Amino acid sequence: MFDMMKMMGKVKEMQSKMKEAQDKLEYIQETGEAGAGMVKATVNGKKQVISIEIDEALMSKEDKETVQDLTVAAINNALDKADVSAKEEIRKSTEGIMPNIPGMDLGNMF
Numbered sequence: 001m002f003d004m005m006k007m008m009g010k011v012k013e014m015q016s017k018m019k020e021a022q023d024k025l026e027y028i029q030e031t032g033e034a035g036a037g038m039v040k041a042t043v044n045g046k047k048q049v050i051s052i053e054i055d056e057a058l059m060s061k062e063d064k065e066t067v068q069d070l071t072v073a074a075i076n077n078a079l080d081k082a083d084v085s086a087k088e089e090i091r092k093s094t095e096g097i098m099p100n101i102p103g104m105d106l107g108n109m110f
Contacts, residue, residue: 014094021093028085032077039070043078045086 025045033040038055052074058067 017093021090024089025086028082030078030081030085032074032081034070034073039074041074041078043082045082047079049075
């Protein structure tokens, strides 16, 4: 027999764990780089850019377009890494609460 109260308890527990996991995403930091490390971007698990470092060797007017391209590449690299870390944190936080349903990826909720 389906126990609705037990299911509601699981849903509340899941909501609590998801909120906890969301709060932790701010503290996940990943750094991506481009141009052999000449441009570095650091982002958090909430996909916010925290810092950008640009090697002084790139700081000339002639290299402006290169710096812009490398900055975009570094940020995208860092965001990809943060996405993987955030999904892992969500997976760990919700492990054992909800059944593993094929095709249901809770990490994509953020």
